[in-house]
Amino acid sequence: MATPLTADRLLAALRAEGVTVVEHHGWRSHNRNHAGAWGPVHGVMIHHTVSSGTPASVALCFNGYRGLPGPLCHGVIAKDGTVHLVGNGRANHAGGGDPDVLRQVAEEAYGSRPSPPREHQGSAGAVDGNARFYGFECVNLGDGRDPWPAAQLAAVERASSAVCRAHGWSARCVIGHLEWSDRKSDPRGFAMAYLRTRITRRLSSAPTAPAAPGAPAGPGTPSGPADPRYQPFPGTPFFKAAPSSPIVTAMGRRLVAEGCSAYRVGPGPRWGEADRRSYAKWQRKLGFGGSDADGWPGRASWHALKVPYTSQNTV
Known part of the structure; x- marks a missing residue:
């Protein structure tokens, strides 16, 4: 349980983790706070957009659509690894989900994955995930065939790690939408357990600079130890x-x-x-x-x- 990061602190955490960030105009005050609580927060939720193209996906996540107004997340992670910030506060991304999963995430108490969810938006026992999770939407069609470039997966790892590091959370605080609601399948195309392994390795050392062009961290290549060129934080x-x-x-x-x-x-x-x-x-x-x-x-x-x-x- 934690107080949500301010816009300034979220931006600083992402940049410190080596994330390439684009600030969408108005993102700092763009939220759904009038519709419900924002915080205390327990974790990060990963989604796919079911869309293609960065500009269209960012516009969709900023504006939302009829029946589901934006922002639809806090950041959109493009195929090239750039994170586009579109919201700060409550966002329409998680919806209702399983209270047992929320407890396991809050307590960081599960094995390779949380227990299978049994609730969804509108079900009798669902709890509000929009109040409790940061959300990152990743540009992907979600059909199981659209590729996940190495740069994009590295950005998902870095962005998730940045939020976890800022709050002192472990990788167990990062879940997929499919692990929250029994009616969701995102993200489709990689395993969340694999992502949490990468995040765990990243959090075990100081943030590192992005890989050199032509040598991005991809599947089977988790982030290595801290870059020896930079001084670790002495406290x-x-x-x-x-x-x-x-x-x-x-x-x-x-x-x-x-x-x-x-x-x-x-x-x-x-x-x-x-x-x-x-x-x-x-x-x-x-x-x-x-x-x-x-x-x-x-x-x-x-x-x-x-x-x-x-x-x-x-x-």
């Missing part, structure tokens, strides 16, 4: 202890490169107020505000900064 307490470390210097140089400098001299290895003010500028550049832009590094903003790796932690 907020590391900085609050005012360390003297080459990590601080490397961070400061990246902040300067991003146009977020509050330095008069440096940056240098000793963490100080100029570092904190510079990092606050970076957090605001990512869209954070208030206490989320206080200058103390957090996991999402750190991974988005991509600080070069240094083997020497402190001096």
Whole structure:
């Protein structure tokens, strides 16, 4: 159970996970919150669109259709792996589903898959999934023949992992629509247990940069260990202890490169107020505000900064 991410935090989490994001105009305030609750949230639900073409699919998911107004999800995952954000808040994507499945997801207590669902939209025992799940629609005809490109599957893995990492969830919080409702078949074309295996592997290490062109992570190629080019997040307490470390210097140089400098001299290895003010500028550049832009590094903003790796932690 968790409070839903703000638009800024969702965007930062996706970018930190290496997701290529397109923000559809108006997505931050586009929701169905007037129609029912949004949160507390328990997980992520994966769908296929039963449509083709990115522009048409994004328009469909943003606007909805007669009898089912949009947004129909939070993000549309295109064949090329781009995630198009179309909603922030309650979305018409999950509908009614099985309360036992919701409990298993909330408790992260099941084996390779949740128990088979026995409820659906309109059935007597169904519970509202639109209030409890983030939704990603993947562009696919859903006929079992339309391919799932490696870049698209990698984006499904990354987007799901981003939300899980932001909330501290495991891969068991990611389910398919077919695992929620006994009347649904999506996503069709890959197994959710396979996707959860990939997400579990990804969550076991820091976020990684996308694979190089021509070498995307595809079926049978789960995400590998953290990219050694970038410094793992050392934790907020590391900085609050005012360390003297080459990590601080490397961070400061990246902040300067991003146009977020509050330095008069440096940056240098000793963490100080100029570092904190510079990092606050970076957090605001990512869209954070208030206490989320206080200058103390957090996991999402750190991974988005991509600080070069240094083997020497402190001096």
